[in-house]
Amino acid sequence: MALAVSLIFDDDIDKAVRQIWQMLAAEGVCDVMQGLGYPPHVSLLVSDDDAIEADLRSMMAALSQIRAMDLMLGPVRHFPDTSIVWLNCDGGAALMDLHRHLADRAPAGAIRPHYQPGQWTPHVTLQMTGDRVRGEALASSAWSLPRRGRAVRLELARFMPVVPLAGIALS
Template identity: 30%
Template sequence: MSRVVAAIELYLDVDATRRIKTLWRSLEAEGVPTMAGLLGNRHRPHVSLAAAHRLDPRAVEAALDGLRVGAGLTLSMDFSGQFVGRVLWLGITPTEELLAHHRTVHERLAAAGVEVWDHYRPGRWVPHCTISMRVPNTQMSHAVRRCIEVLPLHATVTGAAVADHANDIHHPLP
């Protein structure tokens, strides 16, 4: 990945994490690079609520003070999708609870002056768990089929952090 990305990441329960890591390993064995191999294996399965080139972990924490980010959310991954640029992901069914939590996070970030990318803002965000940032075009249909094989996948959010893997930042959020 050529650009630096910082994100507010939601982490998944042990079973969902294990299933996604198994998918990553399966795809890697078949020559499809996944999140597992990016930036020295620092990634773990997650859902990003917000992203930007940089996020100041302390500013994010202050903006979200008193909010237990992601606490109690249950996520249902029921489909697979692609973004332009060969990005493959598992899609999360957007529930009222998830969208309301996402909106609250963004309202607090905006009030504190924390800038995020437009495509992560409420009304534009596509809830997803990234599987690969660079699927070879010739392997996309095979990789999508592999993703569908693990669905449906249900997950409980177990934690959150501000993460910037390229700069070795991992700041857990309360």
């Protein structure tokens, strides 16, 4: 199993992303995200080392005064040579600083390479499998312009299946 520290969105962004997940599932492109039973999110750190759960819980507790974060979501993009379609997530310096703060305090070598500072791409996954070209076109038609939203919760979860372990509301 793996662990992830993620930001969870406000109700408006949550609803809009879920609508895209539902559309992709209804069109037979991908139902993975909808099937997770977990809200739309941007993962800050992912680790395959269950032994760092206590470290991640401590890091989160130390961030109890963190503020809600304004984000700009969009455009729709994809990772090359994969089926993964995603929304760009731009939180400016605040998001990058939070990511670096967490990554710098995680045990050395515990974080997956794509989540290391300098390698991490802040994003909201829309599609994991299926026809990438079709999924990206459908998602782009539903999310044609960037939208402003807020990250309102920081959460630690274990997956698969997804089980929330700890969280803090962002003030």
